[in-house]
Amino acid sequence: MQSSNQISTEILRPLKKKIPNKSQRASGFSSRSTAEEVTHGVDGTGLTAIVTGASSGIGVETARVLALRGVHVVMAVRNTGAGAKVKEDIVKQVPGAKVDVMELELSSMESVRKFASEYKSAGLPLNLLINNAGIMACPFMLSKDNIELQFATNHLGHFLLTKLLLDTMKNTSRESKREGRIVNVSSEAHRYSYPEGVRFDKINDESSYSSIRAYGQSKLCNVLHANELAKQLKEDGVNITANSLHPGAIMTNLWGYFNSYLAGAVGAVAKYMVKSVPQGAATTCYVALNPQVAGVTGEYFSDSNIAKPIELVKDTELAKKLWDFSTKLTDSQ
Numbered sequence: 001m002q003s004s005n006q007i008s009t010e011i012l013r014p015l016k017k018k019i020p021n022k023s024q025r026a027s028g029f030s031s032r033s034t035a036e037e038v039t040h041g042v043d044g045t046g047l048t049a050i051v052t053g054a055s056s057g058i059g060v061e062t063a064r065v066l067a068l069r070g071v072h073v074v075m076a077v078r079n080t081g082a083g084a085k086v087k088e089d090i091v092k093q094v095p096g097a098k099v100d101v102m103e104l105e106l107s108s109m110e111s112v113r114k115f116a117s118e119y120k121s122a123g124l125p126l127n128l129l130i131n132n133a134g135i136m137a138c139p140f141m142l143s144k145d146n147i148e149l150q151f152a153t154n155h156l157g158h159f160l161l162t163k164l165l166l167d168t169m170k171n172t173s174r175e176s177k178r179e180g181r182i183v184n185v186s187s188e189a190h191r192y193s194y195p196e197g198v199r200f201d202k203i204n205d206e207s208s209y210s211s212i213r214a215y216g217q218s219k220l221c222n223v224l225h226a227n228e229l230a231k232q233l234k235e236d237g238v239n240i241t242a243n244s245l246h247p248g249a250i251m252t253n254l255w256g257y258f259n260s261y262l263a264g265a266v267g268a269v270a271k272y273m274v275k276s277v278p279q280g281a282a283t284t285c286y287v288a289l290n291p292q293v294a295g296v297t298g299e300y301f302s303d304s305n306i307a308k309p310i311e312l313v314k315d316t317e318l319a320k321k322l323w324d325f326s327t328k329l330t331d332s333q
């Protein structure tokens with residue numbers, strides 16, 4: 001078992017990185033840029049996006065700013081009541097915003113399949129898929145499909161969702177002649193997975209479960225998934241990119257499983273290191289909409305710039321192994 005001290009040291013390490021100033025960054029944006037700033041002047045009219053987890057935190061701001069830029073946003077949320085309230089707020093703030101709410105419980109493959117089937121039946125196009133929803137560092141739990149909950153929610157649900165919607169995205173990009181973009185919201189925590197990276201043979205091993213490492217594992221999977229997807233799409237000559245990103249450290253509901261000790265520790269560095277929600281949604285909106293990112297695929301972003309993930313993600317065999325493992329798990333249900 002890890003102590004609170006060990007856990008807080010690990011999770012705060014990314015927060016303690018020095019924030020570079022704006023002039024050092026190639027895109028012209030920095031950790032302080034907001035989602036509105038990184039999409040300023042971008043016209044998203046005619047695009048349709050799905051944003052998972054748009055009922056709370058950075059997903060809400062992502063949905064709002066995409067709608068502000070003219071994108072038709074489908075909020076994919078497990079709590080449709082909360083989603084309806086967010087939609088109401090967005091429509092109040094952005095007159096003419098096109099926003100819909102659909103139910104999606106990522107930890108249930110049945111729910112993911114139902115969502116994809118209803119989306120396709122609605123005949124909607126799909127240009128942007130923002131795999132944003134997530135949970136962090138929960139105690140050991142199994143999903144409805146009997147898979148460790150962080151892996152099931154953060155990775156496997158999004159893996160299946162992407163797979164089921166890929167044909168719709170391909171058709172849309174072909175017919176509209178516009179680039180499709182898949183954006184996986186990962187985390188710097190991808191660096192703190194289990195020592196072996198992905199524990200294919202111990203996904204459900206409760207006895208050696210670490211809530212932090214299991215979160216890191218799921219976020220490592222987000223990067224590997226985007227990279228393998230990028231490779232396959234490139235090989236198939238499809239006009240869709242796939243990238244992953246770290247949004248920054250933002251004090252959202254995500255932190256709810258941490259104890260008060262950690263909350264105190266975070267609080268101590270928060271005023272220097274933590275982003276606001278508008279800043280936290282910036283990298284997602286940048287990767288989803290900014291023309292600077294056209295044609296860029298298989299990259300990892302942070303602070304609205306290309307960043308360096310852990311070396312392990314260059315392991316194409318590992319990415320393929322995760323792909324096959326995830327395919328097997330999702331096909332078996």
Ligand SMILES: NC(=O)c1ccc[n+]([C@@H]2O[C@H](COP(=O)([O-])OP(=O)(O)OC[C@H]3O[C@@H](n4cnc5c(N)ncnc54)[C@H](OP(=O)(O)O)[C@@H]3O)[C@@H](O)[C@H]2O)c1
Pocket residue numbers: 052053054055056057058059077078079082104105106107132133134135136153185186187188246247248249250251252253254255
């Ligand atoms: N905040 C940070 O410091 C930070 C740092 C690095 C990476 N991230 C990543 O950023 C993403 C967004 O996090 P956030 O900070 O905005 O957290 P948040 O405020 O807790 O929002 C998470 C969203 O995911 C949804 N969600 C959770 N489990 C779900 C499930 N089984 N099915 C469908 N939706 C589910 C939540 O729905 P409910 O509202 O119903 O719970 C909520 O809408 C996550 O992927 C997270 O890993 C965040």
